[in-house]
Amino acid sequence: MDPSSEISIVEAEPSIAREVFGDRIGLARRFTAALVDQGEVRGLIGPLELPRLWTRHVINCALAAPLLHGAVTDVGSGAGLPGIVLAIVRPDVSFTLVEPMERRTDWLQEQASDLGLSNVIVLRARAEEAPRAAADIVTARAVGALTKLIPIAAPLARRGGELLLFKGATVDAEVAKAQRAIARARLADVRVEELGTGMATEGTRVFRATVN
Ligand SMILES: C[S@@+](CC[C@H](N)C(=O)[O-])C[C@H]1O[C@@H](n2cnc3c(N)ncnc32)[C@H](O)[C@@H]1O
Secondary structure (H helix, E strand, C coil), rough: HHHHHCCCCCCCCCCCHHHHHHHHHHHHHHHHHHHHHHHHCCCCHHHHHHHHHHHHHHHHHHHHHHHCEEEEEEECCCCCCCHHHHHCCCCEEEEEECCCCHHHHHHHEEEEHHCCCCEEEEEECCCCHCCCCCEEEEEEEEECCHHHHHHEEEEEEEEEEEEEEEECCHHHHHHHCCCHHHHCCEEEEEEEECCCCCCCCCCEEEEEEEEE
């Protein structure tokens, strides 16, 4: 087989990246380059993600940055999406990245340290074991359907805190199926929002709710 056929083309940095990351663009570039270099070999991202790494992943996560404040717990951070990306854009917000897999927590710890992100704590744990009622905002991306995610994510938010869950095109169907989980977790102000509209990039949909 021609070896070149196995090489994925890496997406060039889109011009919107500078607008989204501002003076933190250098850190975003370093993190993205580390993902390109090691993400696949360390089992953090698939090869199919490289041609859309900036747009689908890095910028997509960063779009939620303006919605954050205080202490954020990111459930299932994996490669650092969205936890590391958001910690880059918002050095004024503290992040606890909750991830059970050791090779992923090793990666998250290395990235936090290499990038000098003093606002990041990495916790090797499942969400079910993480400190409860501690976060102002709980984030998660690609961790599970709302029926399963809400019961493990909501207890991590303080009363009056918020869930901010990255979701894809199926979010409306997920919300419809998750009505019992929404009621049990005493969620209020439940809504789906589109982030990034009007910007020169692919938007993202987030599930937002207040935890009572
Ligand atoms: C598909 S990956 C997504 C990773 C990352 N959030 C992203 O968007 O690329 C799901 C991640 O959730 C983690 N995970 C699965 N169950 C979990 C749980 N109960 N608590 C915390 N993390 C969990 C997995 O170890 C994995 O790293």
